[in-house]
Amino acid sequence: MSTQKSKKPSPSPPKWPDRFLRRFCAPHLRExxxxxxxxxxxxxxxxxxxxxxxxxxxxxxxxxxxxxVFKRQPSSYSKPIPTAMIQNYFTxxxxxxxxxxxxxxxxxxxxxxxxxxxxxxxxxxxxELSFDRYHKNAGNIYRIVExxxxxxxxxxxxxxxxxxxxxxxxxxxxxxxxxxxxxVSILVTRGDVKFYEDKCYLADPSVFxxxxxxxxxxxxxxxxxxxxxxxxxxxxxxxxxxxxxxxxEALEMGGDLYKVTGVIADVPDNSHFTFDLLISFATFSxxxxxxxxTEWFWNDFYTYLLLQPDDIAVAKLRSxxxxxxxxxxxAKKPGGGMYYNDLPLQPLASxxxxxxxxxxxxxxxxxxxxxxxxxxAVFILLxxxxxxxxxxxxxxxxxxxxVGLRKIMGAERKALIQQFLGESIIVSFLSMILGLIxxxxxxxxxxNLLETALSFPPFNKWQIWMALFGLSIFLGTLAGAYPAFxxxxxxxxxxxxxxxxxxxxxxxxxxxLVSGQFTISITLIAGTLLIFDQLSLISELKxxxxxxxxxxxxxxxxxxxxxxxxxxKNELLAIPGIKAVSAAFTVPGEPTTNRxxxxxxxxxxxxxxxxNTFLVDHDFIPNxxxxxxxxxxxxxxxxxxxxTAFVINETAAKHFGWNTPETAIGKRVWQQGKEGxxxxxxxxxxxxxxxxxxxxxxxxxxxxxxxxxxxxIKSDNIPEVLAKVEKRWKSLAPNLPFVYSxxxxxxxxxYKAEKQLGKVVSLFSALAIFVACLGLLxxxxxxxxxxxxxxxxxxxxxxxxxxxxxxxxxxxxxxIILALFIAIPTTYxxxxxxxxxxxxxxxxxxxxxxxxxxxTLVIAWLVIGYLSxxxxxxxxxxxxxxx
Amino acid sequence: MRRSDxxxxxxxxxxxxxxxxxxxxxxxxxxxxxQQTGKTVTTGAVHAALQRLEKKGxxxxxxxxATQERGGRRxxxxxxxxxxxxxxxxxxxxxxxxxxxxxxxxxxxxxIN
Numbered sequence: 001m002s003t004q005k006s007k008k009p010s011p012s013p014p015k016w017p018d019r020f021l022r023r024f025c026a027p028h029l030r031e032x033x034x035x036x037x038x039x040x041x042x043x044x045x046x047x048x049x050x051x052x053x054x055x056x057x058x059x060x061x062x063x064x065x066x067x068x069v070f071k072r073q074p075s076s077y078s079k080p081i082p083t084a085m086i087q088n089y090f091t092x093x094x095x096x097x098x099x100x101x102x103x104x105x106x107x108x109x110x111x112x113x114x115x116x117x118x119x120x121x122x123x124x125x126x127x128e129l130s131f132d133r134y135h136k137n138a139g140n141i142y143r144i145v146e147x148x149x150x151x152x153x154x155x156x157x158x159x160x161x162x163x164x165x166x167x168x169x170x171x172x173x174x175x176x177x178x179x180x181x182x183x184v185s186i187l188v189t190r191g192d193v194k195f196y197e198d199k200c201y202l203a204d205p206s207v208f209x210x211x212x213x214x215x216x217x218x219x220x221x222x223x224x225x226x227x228x229x230x231x232x233x234x235x236x237x238x239x240x241x242x243x244x245x246x247x248x249e250a251l252e253m254g255g256d257l258y259k260v261t262g263v264i265a266d267v268p269d270n271s272h273f274t275f276d277l278l279i280s281f282a283t284f285s286x287x288x289x290x291x292x293x294t295e296w297f298w299n300d301f302y303t304y305l306l307l308q309p310d311d312i313a314v315a316k317l318r319s320x321x322x323x324x325x326x327x328x329x330x331a332k333k334p335g336g337g338m339y340y341n342d343l344p345l346q347p348l349a350s351x352x353x354x355x356x357x358x359x360x361x362x363x364x365x366x367x368x369x370x371x372x373x374x375x376x377a378v379f380i381l382l383x384x385x386x387x388x389x390x391x392x393x394x395x396x397x398x399x400x401x402x403v404g405l406r407k408i409m410g411a412e413r414k415a416l417i418q419q420f421l422g423e424s425i426i427v428s429f430l431s432m433i434l435g436l437i438x439x440x441x442x443x444x445x446x447x448n449l450l451e452t453a454l455s456f457p458p459f460n461k462w463q464i465w466m467a468l469f470g471l472s473i474f475l476g477t478l479a480g481a482y483p484a485f486x487x488x489x490x491x492x493x494x495x496x497x498x499x500x501x502x503x504x505x506x507x508x509x510x511x512x513l514v515s516g517q518f519t520i521s522i523t524l525i526a527g528t529l530l531i532f533d534q535l536s537l538i539s540e541l542k543x544x545x546x547x548x549x550x551x552x553x554x555x556x557x558x559x560x561x562x563x564x565x566x567x568x569k570n571e572l573l574a575i576p577g578i579k580a581v582s583a584a585f586t587v588p589g590e591p592t593t594n595r596x597x598x599x600x601x602x603x604x605x606x607x608x609x610x611x612n613t614f615l616v617d618h619d620f621i622p623n624x625x626x627x628x629x630x631x632x633x634x635x636x637x638x639x640x641x642x643x644t645a646f647v648i649n650e651t652a653a654k655h656f657g658w659n660t661p662e663t664a665i666g667k668r669v670w671q672q673g674k675e676g677x678x679x680x681x682x683x684x685x686x687x688x689x690x691x692x693x694x695x696x697x698x699x700x701x702x703x704x705x706x707x708x709x710x711x712x713i714k715s716d717n718i719p720e721v722l723a724k725v726e727k728r729w730k731s732l733a734p735n736l737p738f739v740y741s742x743x744x745x746x747x748x749x750x751y752k753a754e755k756q757l758g759k760v761v762s763l764f765s766a767l768a769i770f771v772a773c774l775g776l777l778x779x780x781x782x783x784x785x786x787x788x789x790x791x792x793x794x795x796x797x798x799x800x801x802x803x804x805x806x807x808x809x810x811x812x813x814x815x816i817i818l819a820l821f822i823a824i825p826t827t828y829x830x831x832x833x834x835x836x837x838x839x840x841x842x843x844x845x846x847x848x849x850x851x852x853x854x855x856t857l858v859i860a861w862l863v864i865g866y867l868s869x870x871x872x873x874x875x876x877x878x879x880x881x882x883x
Numbered sequence: 884m885r886r887s888d889x890x891x892x893x894x895x896x897x898x899x900x901x902x903x904x905x906x907x908x909x910x911x912x913x914x915x916x917x918q919q920t921g922k923t924v925t926t927g928a929v930h931a932a933l934q935r936l937e938k939k940g941x942x943x944x945x946x947x948x949a950t951q952e953r954g955g956r957r958x959x960x961x962x963x964x965x966x967x968x969x970x971x972x973x974x975x976x977x978x979x980x981x982x983x984x985x986x987x988x989x990x991x992x993x994x995i996n
Binding site: 021031032033034035036037038039040042043056059063064066069070 | 908909910913914924925926927928930934935946950951952953954956957958959979
């Protein structure tokens with residue numbers, strides 16, 4: 001082979017692949033492999049030029065990535081299992097822990113708090129993710145939902161129409177069965193026990209086949225087969241029947257007698273909808289057979305399909321059903337009206353966390369909140385692990401003599417790394433045990449805070465033990481890897497040479513980690529402040545109506561009350577302390593119905609739309625202090641108002657293109673058979689929670705639908721008035737229960753999820769900053785201890801206490817200031833994501849960050865300041881005398 | 884685990900070792916094969932094949948002298964062992980006997996040269 005030398009030295013092979021190969025190639029092969037590669041590279045340079053040679057060289061390096069090249073030559077020394085050595089490691093670890101109690105406390109307590117937080121948040125997240133998964137067929141159940149549109153809007157509804165389920169089951173072989181639910185609110189009476197049952201549904205008998213609701217009494221096959229039969233949950237059964245078996249007994253519901261045919265276990269908390277009673281669908285069918293088969297737009301039902309246990313069943317069904325809409329409902333009508341764009345199928349397990357549709361059949365969770373909580377849990381664990389890394393590297397200098405001695409006695413680096421990793425894993429195991437105990441003790445408090453009923457999963461599953469064991473090892477390794485690597489790298493010669501500056505650990509790493517901890521702490525504090533700002537904005541924002549001191553009495557649309565409404569209202573008004581009484585179908589804060597309507601546009605054409613609708617009486621608008629900005633409100637002086645008058649809100653006026661509210665007056669409106677014109681426009685008010693923008697609203701009088709009485713209280717003694725109202729109600733309606741609530745409390749409940757989040761975030765940010773300060777305490781006390789001689793000498797030479805304190809604390813304050821600057825954009829970004837949930841948002845002001853930064857500084861100052869003042873005030877003689 | 888069979892690439896590498904002895908090492912073999920086959924042959928592939936051959940006992944090796952192109956590194960020189968030689972002969976015999984048994988005109992005609 002030619003080994004001809006080139007005249008001028010050619011450029012050397014590319015650097016990084018070279019370095020990379022040197023790294024991973026086994027040492028005993030390095031010489032020949034590297035030699036071969038370089039020789040061939042220079043050959044190629046001559047043959048094909050530098051550029052191409054370099055390119056080929058890179059490829060050659062990759063071609064060397066083989067196990068045979070990577071594998072190290074086995075050590076030629078024998079390897080007995082060093083039991084005595086391992087024992088020694090334990091002894092040393094324990095001695096170290098006991099000798100430096102403060103540091104061990106900081107490490108173990110910090111990690112334990114981290115693990116406890118992680119466990120609690122983990123339980124919550126697990127609960128949120130577990131929704132509906134307990135059903136045996138969970139993976140094959142889908143809910144039919146609707147994407148609808150009219151000329152004026154798109155609607156995404158959770159509901160479906162009664163003919164859909166049967167049609168799907170008939171048409172497609174993938175559909176095994178279907179269940180329809182329809183919500184019912186009904187007065188249930190047995191002797192003296194009477195309640196309005198809101199959580200009551202009509203249900204097909206297949207409910208017990210599709211879902212897994214275990215039946216305690218009765219036969220699941222036949223339970224809901226016949227008309228006028230009802231199945232109760234265990235709690236409901238006990239409410240009405242006590243301990244006796246209710247199957248076969250009669251129960252009076254809405255004035256009729258139903259036969260109880262079964263008792264099922266209570267519906268678990270982690271269900272996207274829950275119920276207390278199920279009435280057989282046949283009860284409904286017997287009177288509505290015709291409508292049940294033909295009303296494709298009767299969206300008062302929830303339909304669930306059980307598909308074949310096959311992964312692709314849903315995909316097959318989706319592609320087969322492409323002609324379903326045209327076949328059964330007809331194509332889009334050119335003239336408008338309402339039509340379906342699609343009937344999506346929602347997997348059962350995803351319903352709870354998916355973005356809620358309108359008309360949901362239960363409260364929905366929030367994925368964003370879960371993410372936020374999970375991130376916080378990880379943050380706290382990180383802060384605690386950083387503490388370990390920091391303290392271990394800072395204190396590495398204390399261990400150098402031990403390391404030096406071990407090395408001289410023949411310890412390999414690998415053995416030292418094992419020893420130090422082992423120590424941190426011991427710490428993380430102790431923390432794990434402590435953390436779980438803390439979490440168990442805190443669980444009741446946590447449940448109280450979140451209004452949940454979480455419990456620890458049973459510890460008898462090996463997976464849980466494995467997960468805990470794995471987490472301990474992982475945390476121990478995460479926290480211990482760098483210190484172990486650092487300490488084992490000390491050179492024995494350097495250690496024992498007295499003049500050498502033994503390594504104090506890597507100070508830049510410590511700086512990065514401390515800044516990281518405080519970035520996280522400040523982010524959490526600022527985040528908490530912003531969440532509370534937003535919550536107070538919500539509670540203080542002008543809603544456009546008066547929600548204070550309003551008592552809602554629900555009579556559930558009782559016919560008798562509706563007939564005597566005027567006299568009932570007068571009787572209630574006669575109670576001293578009551579200012580006004582009005583009746584309505586829904587009040588602000590309750591789910592609003594939207595109804596199909598037609599509205600006259602500017603061009604004079606009747607345009608189809610779905611209008612949010614309030615059905616009210618004459619007194620409703622003045623009672624809630626809703627301001628009229630154009631025209632007039634309903635008046636008893638105009639008897640025709642009952643049948644032809646409509647009032648809209650400001651947004652509706654804008655939505656339909658009427659430039660000023662005044663131009664809207666007199667426009668024609670049609671809704672469900674009632675025709676008339678607009679007589680007035682009211683100012684916008686937040687009839688839904690502030691998560692939503694204000695949408696167009698139609699208000700008119702319709703006695704048939706009245707359900708609730710709203711009583712405005714003028715007296716300050718609310719309990720007294722309440723007692724009087726209850727007494728009067730008992731005499732007015734002896735057969736009805738007295739069910740009441742206060743409007744402001746109901747409205748507040750709409751922000752339950754946000755309030756929970758606020759509480760949880762503030763709790764855990766407090767914990768996070770506590771753990772971070774523990775670490776800071778450890779680092780400061782270590783730094784003070786190391787510099788005690790320096791401080792003493794400075795003091796002897798005349799340094800003031802102030803300058804000494806600044807000397808020590810400056811180091812950390814710089815880091816906290818840096819953290820503040822990193823935390824600002826991070827928090828800004830995260831909080832903006834969360835704020836997107838709201839239609840009305842706060843402005844994020846710099847003040848929040850100033851407060852969060854100052855708060856952190858003050859807390860850190862308390863920690864650092866105490867130690868540094870103590871050090872600065874100590875008598876120099878004490879620390880200087882032993883030399 | 885030791886495999887006593889001989890892969891096609893290994894066979895070619897083993898033959899090259901025989902051809903290039905006493906100067907048989909990865910680079911020389913790779914260059915030789917590139918010239919003979921006209922295809923790119925990476926040093927890594929040859930090196931791996933040599934490692935396998937050595938493990939199977941068909942070649943033996945020792946470190947040679949250092950050269951400047953190699954940055955002063957020594958090269959590993961390979962020699963065919965008795966076992967290797969026996970293996971090469973066996974393979975050749977099998978091939979030859981198969982060639983000999985091909986009846987005339989049973990292979991489609993191709994123009995050689």
